[in-house]
Amino acid sequence: MVIEKAQQLVSSEPVSDDDADLLGVPRRSPALVVRRQGSDRKGRLVEFAVSVYRGDRYDYRFAISR
Numbered sequence: 001m002v003i004e005k006a007q008q009l010v011s012s013e014p015v016s017d018d019d020a021d022l023l024g025v026p027r028r029s030p031a032l033v034v035r036r037q038g039s040d041r042k043g044r045l046v047e048f049a050v051s052v053y054r055g056d057r058y059d060y061r062f063a064i065s066r
Contacts, residue, residue, distance in 0.1 A: 001046055006038040010060055019052045030055035 015023065015031040023031070031052050038047030 002040060003038040003047060004041045006036060006047070008037075009035045011035075012055065015052065015055075023052070023054050025054055025056070032058050032060060034060070 011033050012030055013033045014028040015025060017027050019031065020027040020029060025031075032055055034049070034051045034053070036047065036049045036051075037045060040046050
C-alpha cells in the first residue's frame with residue numbers, strides 16, 4: 001500500500017476527561033491534537049489517526065520543500 005496523499009490538521013483543544021487521565025494532566029488542560037487522513041492512488045482512505053499530545057511537553061515542527 002502506498003499513501004499518495006495525506007491531510008493533517010493540528011489544533012489546540014482542551015483535553016477530554018479520559019485523555020487527561022491517560023496523559024496525567026488536569027482535566028480540560030490544553031492539548032495538541034493531530035488528525036490525519038491518508039489516501040491511496042485511487043483516493044481510498046487507507047489511514048486515519050487522531051493523536052493527542054500534552055500541551056506542555058510538545059512542539060510540532062514542519063519541514064516543507066518543493
